[in-house]
Amino acid sequence: MPIRPVSLSLQRLGIFLSAWALALAVVLPVSAADEGTATAETENIKVEPLPESRIQDGRIMPADVPGNEVFANGDPEKGRQLYEDGVTADGEPIRATTKGDISVTGTQFSCVNCHRPSGMGSSEGGNYVPPITGSHVFNKRVLNRELRNERFKEFYKESQPKSFWVELRQPRLRPAYTNETLARAIRAGVAPTGRELASIMPRYELSDRDVANLIAYMRTISIEDDPGVGEEKIHLATIVSDNTDPTLRDAFLKTVNIFAEWTNKDLGSQIARPNFSPYYRSEFIDSFKLWEMHTWRLEGPRDTWPEQLEAYYAEQPVFAVVSGLVKGAWKPVGDFCDAKRLPCVFPNTTLPRIEDAEGNYTLYFSRGLQLEGEVLSRFLAKGDTAPETILQLRADSASGRTPADAFVQAAARDLPNAEVETRGFATGEEVEVAIAKAAADAGDIDTLVIWPGDHAEAAVEALNRHAPDIATIVLPSPAFEVAREKVDPALHDRVRLTFPYEKPSGYHPRSFRVRAWMRSRGLPLPDWRMQYQTYYALTMLQFGFEHLLTDYHRDYLIEIIEHEAENELNPGTHPNLALGPGQRFASKGAHVIALDAEARKGHKAVSGWIVP
Known part of the structure; x- marks a missing residue:
C-alpha cells in the first residue's frame, strides 16, 4: 500500500475523543448543548467585558447596526471582490481596526488572507481561524461529529503551541448567524452570544451596502461538494500527450494507476468492515471515497487540446487532475484548469505557465x-x-x-x-x-x-x-x-x-522507501526523477483527502497542499518543497x-x- 505520512496518526484520536468528552462536561451544561446556545462561546483566551451602553434588554445591540432587512439584497459578485481583493463597492480599499487600536487598510487584511478562498479557515502562528462557509455560518454550531472532525487536522496533524490547543478545545457553540448578528460580528467583533471575537479579527468599517454584499457572497462559499465527487467514488484525472516518449509515458501511467489501485485496496478494506475500527477509523468512514482514475490522452496539434479537454470534462467531471506528462508547454492544460477552477497537482513539466500562475489552480514543482x-x-x-x-x-x-x-x-x-x-x-x-x-x-x-x-x-x-x-x-x-x-x-x-534538483550528496530517507514501493510492485524505472515526482503528487493528493474529510471543496484541497507541501513527503527530487498561500512553485532555485x-x-x- 502507498506510504502514508506518519507525523501524527489516527492512533491519537482515542485520546482526543476522551479529552473532548471531558472538556464538554467541564465547560458546557447539557441543556446548552441540547439547545445549541453558546454560553462557552469564545474566539480567544482573554475576553474583555462589554460596555454597559452596548447591552439593551439583555442583548448586545450596537446602535449602528440596523435590522436584517438592510442586508437582505446584496450583490454576491461585489461581495467576492471585497472578500478576496479588499475593495469596497465604491472601489475603495477596506479600512479596519485590529488588536484593539491598530488601524489597517488595503488588501493585506482582506477576508481571504485568513479565511482562505474556500472559507474553511486556517491555522498559523498559534492562531486558529474558524471556517466561515455558508453552511458553517448560517447553521447553529452544536457538539457533534462534524464539529469534532472539523478540528481533527489542527489537533493531530500540526505542530502548535499549547495556547493554541487551549483555544481549540473551546467548543464555540452558538446559534446560527442571522444577517444582523453577522453584520455585528464583521463590524464590531461580537459573536451572536455577545462574546468578543479574537482581537486579531479586524473590525471592518463597512457601509450597509458593503456588508450586504459580503453576506450575500458568504452564503455561496463552499456550500456543496464540487464536481467529481460521488457517493462512493471521487473522480480524478491524469493527462498525457501522444507526443511524449512511449517508454516514459507507460512508466508514468503505471505509477499513477498502481498507486490508485493500492489506495483503493486500503480504502476498500476499511469500508467493508465499518465495525472493525482500529485507531477509530470508523469515525471517518463517511469521508472515505474510492479513487476513480481517468486518463485524458491529448492527441494531435496543441491548438486542439482545449477542445479535447472540454470533451473529457463534459463526459465525466473530475475533482482534481493529478500529475501529468505532456511534451512542450503546459499552458493549454493550465488555462483549462484555471477556467474550470480545477486543481492540477504537480505535473511533470519544465515549461509551466508562469503568467498569472500565482493564486490559480496549477501547483508546479518549479518555474522550470x-x-x-x-x-x-x-x-x-x-x-x-x-x-x-x-x-x-x-x-x-x-x-x-x-x-x-x-x-x-x-x-x-x-x-x-x-x-x-x-x-x-x-x-x-x-x-x-x-x-x-x-x-x-x-x-x-x-x-x-x-x-x-x-x-x-x-x-x-x-x-x-x-x-x-x-x-x-x-x-x-x-x-x-x-x-x-x-x-x-x-x-x-x-x-x-x-x-533545479537535489545535488548527488543530498540525503532523503523517504527516497529509499519510495524506491522500495516501486520495485515491490514491479514498476519499470526508466526515469526515476519523473516517477518520484509523480509519486509525490499522488501522495500529496492522498494526504490532502485525509485532511478534507467530508469537505470536498477544490479550493480547500489546494489550501491543504499549500499548508502541507513541506511535510516529510519529499522523495528527494528537490532539496526542499514548500508552498505558501497563493504560491504555485514549490522549489525556488537550482544548482549548477x-x-x-x-x-x-x-x-x-x-x-x-x-x-x-
Whole structure:
C-alpha cells in the first residue's frame, strides 16, 4: 500500500475523543448543548467585558447596526471582490481596526488572507481561524461529529503551541448567524452570544451596502461538494500527450494507476468492515471515497487540446487532475484548469505557465527552464571573472526560447558589462552548423550557452566533434542524461549544467522507501526523477483527502497542499518543497553542476542553491 505520512496518526484520536468528552462536561451544561446556545462561546483566551451602553434588554445591540432587512439584497459578485481583493463597492480599499487600536487598510487584511478562498479557515502562528462557509455560518454550531472532525487536522496533524490547543478545545457553540448578528460580528467583533471575537479579527468599517454584499457572497462559499465527487467514488484525472516518449509515458501511467489501485485496496478494506475500527477509523468512514482514475490522452496539434479537454470534462467531471506528462508547454492544460477552477497537482513539466500562475489552480514543482535561465545569469555573475562575451544558441521552440529570453533579461541586470548574442536553430543539422561556427569563433567567446530543446543529442555530438575552445559551455537540465552518457570526458572540466534538483550528496530517507514501493510492485524505472515526482503528487493528493474529510471543496484541497507541501513527503527530487498561500512553485532555485565520471551519479554541484 502507498506510504502514508506518519507525523501524527489516527492512533491519537482515542485520546482526543476522551479529552473532548471531558472538556464538554467541564465547560458546557447539557441543556446548552441540547439547545445549541453558546454560553462557552469564545474566539480567544482573554475576553474583555462589554460596555454597559452596548447591552439593551439583555442583548448586545450596537446602535449602528440596523435590522436584517438592510442586508437582505446584496450583490454576491461585489461581495467576492471585497472578500478576496479588499475593495469596497465604491472601489475603495477596506479600512479596519485590529488588536484593539491598530488601524489597517488595503488588501493585506482582506477576508481571504485568513479565511482562505474556500472559507474553511486556517491555522498559523498559534492562531486558529474558524471556517466561515455558508453552511458553517448560517447553521447553529452544536457538539457533534462534524464539529469534532472539523478540528481533527489542527489537533493531530500540526505542530502548535499549547495556547493554541487551549483555544481549540473551546467548543464555540452558538446559534446560527442571522444577517444582523453577522453584520455585528464583521463590524464590531461580537459573536451572536455577545462574546468578543479574537482581537486579531479586524473590525471592518463597512457601509450597509458593503456588508450586504459580503453576506450575500458568504452564503455561496463552499456550500456543496464540487464536481467529481460521488457517493462512493471521487473522480480524478491524469493527462498525457501522444507526443511524449512511449517508454516514459507507460512508466508514468503505471505509477499513477498502481498507486490508485493500492489506495483503493486500503480504502476498500476499511469500508467493508465499518465495525472493525482500529485507531477509530470508523469515525471517518463517511469521508472515505474510492479513487476513480481517468486518463485524458491529448492527441494531435496543441491548438486542439482545449477542445479535447472540454470533451473529457463534459463526459465525466473530475475533482482534481493529478500529475501529468505532456511534451512542450503546459499552458493549454493550465488555462483549462484555471477556467474550470480545477486543481492540477504537480505535473511533470519544465515549461509551466508562469503568467498569472500565482493564486490559480496549477501547483508546479518549479518555474522550470525560465528559472534555469535566471539561475545561470546569477551563477556567471558570481564567478571569479564575469564573462564579457556570451553566445547563446537556442532551439526555435518554447524549450529554447523560454530560457534564452529569461537569461537575456537576467543578464541585463546581473552582467551589465557582458555582450550577449543569441542565435537560433530549428533542426539537428542546424545546431551542428551553429556549434561548428562557435568553435571557429572561439577566440571571441568566453561562454557558450546552448538551449537545445529536442536536439540535445545532436548538440552533444556536435560538441564532441568540434570541441570548441571556450572556457565555459552550458547546457540545461533536460540535456543532463544525454550529457552524462555522451559528453567527451575531455570536455568535462568546461561543461556545466543548470540543475533545479537535489545535488548527488543530498540525503532523503523517504527516497529509499519510495524506491522500495516501486520495485515491490514491479514498476519499470526508466526515469526515476519523473516517477518520484509523480509519486509525490499522488501522495500529496492522498494526504490532502485525509485532511478534507467530508469537505470536498477544490479550493480547500489546494489550501491543504499549500499548508502541507513541506511535510516529510519529499522523495528527494528537490532539496526542499514548500508552498505558501497563493504560491504555485514549490522549489525556488537550482544548482549548477559539472560532469564528473568519478563522482556519485556522474556529476557534482559546483554552486550552492541559487535562488534568483
